Amino acid sequence: MKMVRLVVTTAALLLCFEAAALAQTTLRIGLAEDPDILDPSLSRTYVGRIVFSAFCDKLFDIDEKLNVVPQLALSYETSADGKAMTIKLRPGVKFQDGEPLDAEAAKFSIERHMNFPGSFRKSELANVDHVEVVDPLTIRLVLKTPYAPLIAQLTDRSGMMVSPKAAKQEGDKFGLHPVCAGPYKFVERVQQDRMVFEKFADYWNKDNVFIDKIVFLPIVDPTVRLANLKSGGLDLIERVLATDIKDVRSDPNLVLATAPELGYLGLTININNDKSKGALSQSAKVRQALDLSIDREALNQVVFNGEFTPGNQWVSPQHPYYQTAFPVRPRNVEKAKALLKEAGVALPVTVDMMVPKGPENEAVAQVIQSMAAEAGFDLKIRVIEFATSFKDAQAGNFQIFEINWSGRIDPDGNSYIFLHSGAPQNDGGYSNPEADKLMEDARLTADPVARKAVYEKLTRIVLNDEPIIYLYHRKLLIAHTRKLEGYTQMPDGLVRVVGLKLK
Template sequence: MKILRLAATAVALFVSLTAGGHAQTTLRIGLAEDPDMLDPTLGRTYVGRIVFAAFCDKLFDIDEKLNIVPQLALSHETSADGKEMTIKLRPGVKFQDGEKFDAEAAKFSLDRHLTFPTSFRKPELATVDHVDVVDPLTIKLVLKTPFSPLIAQLTDRAGMMVSPKAAKEAGDKFGLHPVCAGPYKFVERVQQDRIVGERFADYWNKDNVFIDKVVFLPIVDATVRLANLKSGGLDLIERVLATDIKEVRADPKLKLSTALELGYFGLTINVAKDKNKGGLSQSEKVRQALDLSIDREAINQVVFNGEFTPGNQWVSPEHPYYQKGFPIRGRDVGKAKALLKEAGVTLPVAVDMMVPKGAESEAVAQVLQSMASETGFDLKIRVIEFATSFKQAQAGEFQAFLIGWSGRIDPDGNSYVFLHSNAPQNDGGYSNPEADKALEDARLITDAAQRKAIYEKLTKVVLNDEPLIYLYHRKLLIAHTTKLEGYKQMPDGLVRVIGLKLK
C-alpha cells in the first residue's frame, strides 16, 4: 500500500541530514492527481498550478480578498485608451539556473506563451499584439484592442516567467525540467510517484522561505491521502472529501483550511453534430432534458454532506457576476421526457460519460446516472486516469466529460477558453456567433455594470445551448498537520509555500 511505502521511505527520502548535522525540513504535499506537463505555457491542470506555485513566480499574484498584488512585477499602468499596459519589474531577481530576470526575459516568456505551438496561454493573452522592452526593468504590452481581464491573466500561468536560456535549450521538453524564478528549484519528477523541489538559495524573497524541500506526492485515493496525513507520512493534503470533514476536525493533530472556489464542476458535452458523438450532440433539447433530470441540491447532500454550493453558471451564486435572472432550475422529470420526445431521439439515449478516477467524481457520476435513467438516459460511466482523460478530451474522444475548473478571479477566465469557437480548451467543439460576440465584447469593457450586462446575454445563450452543464461549486478543503504554521487558503485553490514553517 502507498501508506506503507511512504512510511518506509520517510526517513530515507524526506528527512536527510546535511554535512553539518542540521536536520532538513521537508514539506510533503498529497495531490489528488498527477499533474500534466510542468510547463506554464502548456499546462492545463489544477494540480499543475499547485506545483507551479512552488516553482514558478508570476508577474502578479492575488491576496485573500482577491486583490491583485505585485510578485515579479512591482507595478502596472494602463493607458487611457486601454491599448497599452506598462509594467515595472522587480530588480535583483534570478532564475533558478542563475540567469538574470529582466525586461528581455519577461518579453521572452510572454512571447513564448503567445507563439509556442499548442500553447494554452494564447487565448488568455489573445489581444496582445506585441511586447516592447522600454528599459532593462520595464516592459510595455501593446494590445490590438482594450482587454479588461489582462491584469487578472497575469496572476496565473500567463504571467509565469521562465528562463529564456533553459527554455530555448529544452524546446518542447522544457516541462521535463522547468526553470523559473520561484522559491523552489526543480530537482526531479517520477511520473505517478513524486515531484521534488529544493529551496532556491538566490530567490528574491528568500527571507520568507523557511522549509528546505517540498515534495508533491500524487495519491488518487482520498482515503489513503488522509490516512497518510494522520500517520505523519504527509504534512498537507488537498481535496479532503466533504464526508471526512468531521474526522479531520476531530483530530487534534490536524487543521482544516477552507474557501469557496472560484471555479465550478460540470459536465462538458461534445456538441459536434456527428452521429458518433451520440444523442447529446443532436439537439440542445436533449441536453436541456439531461439538465432537467438533475437535482443539484440532492447531489450536494448525498455526495458532499451539503458542504458545496449548487450552481448553474461558470461563477458561483456568491460571485458579483452571477446572473440572478437565470436561477438554478429544479428537477422536472415530466418536462425532460417531453423534450426528448420533441427531439425525436431513440430511447434510452446512450451517453458515454468520461469520469476521471476519484471517489467524489465517481460518486457524482453514479448519482447523475441514477437520476438521468428516470427520464430516458443511459449514462455509461467510463472511469479513466486523470491525465489520460485530458488527452482524450482534447482529441474529442468523449460524449460527456465530468470535470471541474479551478477558476480565475475574472469571469472571462471561467468562460472564454471553454465557450468561444476554437478556443484551446473548448473540448466539446461548441460554436455560437452570439456567444462569441458576447465573450469578445466583455473583454473590451472595464465598467463592471456594463460587463455584467454583456455576460447576461452570454448566459441566456449558453443556458439554452447547454454545451456545458454546470453542477456545483466546491468548497476548497485543505487539511494539514498542526506542525505546519502560517498556512492560509486562497480562493484560487493554490498551495502557497511562502511564509510556511514546520515545527
C-alpha cells in the first residue's frame, strides 16, 4: 500500500514539474503614472516611453555609455555635406500583425511622425525634407539643412516603427490598438489599471526574449508600489523614493538599479499663454526673483536626502554641454525682493502652480512655496492627475507647471522642443527670435566645440528670460526582485525587457 502511494506521489510530482515548466512567466512592472496615448507620434510622457520599450523597437538604441547601437536598423551613413542620412534596415523584421518592416514601411513611419496631426515628433524631425526608398531595405533621409541631433532622435520615439497597415486602419485611434515591431505585442489596456503585452513569436530577436507576458500597473503612491514589490505583487518598480533607498538596499530580496538621468525637473512659466496676464508672465524680473528665492541644495536635502543633483540648466553640471560660466546661484531673498520692487508689482505675487499628483512632486512644490513666500510670492499649489496636467498645460491653464523631463542623449532634445517658438512642448509660449536662431544654429554643426559655444550664448539668454526655472537632475531609482535577472539601467530611464529572466 505504501509502495502504491509512493508511485502516485512521484507521478504527481512529475506532473507538477511539467506544469511548472509550461507555466507562463509574467513580469509585473509598477509605474508611477498612467501613460497618455500609446502612439509614438502622439505620446509625450516618460512612463509612455517605458511602456513603448516593451513593444516598439526603434531604428537605433543606446548603450550604457550613450553610444548609438543598431536595433531595427543595422547601420547609417551621413553624406559629406551633412544633408542626407542613408539607413540600412535589418532584414527579416516583422510587425506584430505579421506585416514586413521594409523600406516602404520605414518611410511611412517617419513620414507619419513628421506629418500626423498633433504629432509631438514634428519638431524632432523638422529638418527632414523627405524620405526616399533606395532599395527594399534602405532608406535615405534628405535634410533641409545639416542636422546634428538626427541620429539621437532616431534612438527614441521618432525612430519607432509602426505598422502601416494598422496605422492606416486605426487612424487617430492607433494608440488604442498599437502595432509595432518590438518583442511584445499589445493585448489590452484598462485606463488607470493595467496594460498587458504578450511575447511576439516572430520577433527578430526572439532568442533573447525569455518572459511570456508583461503587465504594466500604474500605482501613483510610491509607498504602495514598494509594498507591492516587497510582497511579491510586483517584480520591478520605477521611481523609488530617494528616502526609500536605504530600505530597498537593506532588503535581501530586492536589488536597486541606478543611473544619472539625462533630464531635469523645472518650473515651466506660462509667459504668452497666461490668460490672466499675471506678474510672472509679464516680467522677467519677477521670474528672476522667484528663481533667487529657491535654495536648490536645501530642496535636494529636504526632499531627496541629497541624492539628486541641483542644477540651473537643461543639462546637469556633469554633462559635457553644461555651461560652467553660469553656475547655480545661491539663494538671495534680499535680491529677490529688490527685483520685485523694481518690477513694481503688488505684493504678495499670487501664482497658480500646477503640480502632477505624487508625494515627491507635492513635497517639492511645498518646499518651493515656503521659500518663495519669504521673498513675496504666494504660490497656490494645484495638485492634478498626471495625464490631465498635460491637457491643462497645452490649453494654457497654468501659470507655473512643475514638470520633469526624462532627457535625451543630445542637448537639443532637452531644449528645442521646450524653448523654440511654436515647438510642440513649449507650453508657456516662450518666444525669443535670438534664442530661436541659436537653437537652429546648434543643429547645423556636429562639432562639439562649436556647438557648445552656441549653447553658451543660448544659456545666457534663457537664464535671463527664465521661461523655465531649472531646479535639479534626478537619479534614476529602479528596484526589482532578485528573481529578475539581467536588468541594467540606462541613463535614458527606459526599462528594457529583452534579455530579462525570471527565476
